[in-house]
Amino acid sequence: MIRITIDDEQKKKLLDAEGIVELCDTSGRLLGKILPENPSPLEGWEPITPPISEEELQRRINSKEPGITTEEFKARLRELS
Numbered sequence: 001m002i003r004i005t006i007d008d009e010q011k012k013k014l015l016d017a018e019g020i021v022e023l024c025d026t027s028g029r030l031l032g033k034i035l036p037e038n039p040s041p042l043e044g045w046e047p048i049t050p051p052i053s054e055e056e057l058q059r060r061i062n063s064k065e066p067g068i069t070t071e072e073f074k075a076r077l078r079e080l081s
Contacts, residue, residue, distance in 0.1 A: 006014070014021060014036050023031045068076075 014034075017036055019035070021034050021036060023034065025031055
């Protein structure tokens with residue numbers, strides 16, 4: 001990993017940002033996008049699944065239904081492509 005130190009003016013811009021920040025060079029070419037460490041909620045962001053209740057979490061933990069390993073899950077995904 002490469003660490004780049006920014007000046008105080010750039011730091012303030014990042015801390016004031018609300019959401020994803022585009023980093024560009026002086027010609028306007030996009031170099032990358034970052035999500036600041038402590039962003040405020042992203043405008044328009046909505047979870048793609050409903051929240052899971054504590055009861056549902058406990059049901060899943062106590063379930064005797066068979067599960068699959070991460071490797072089995074990855075293999076299934078590879079089969080789909």
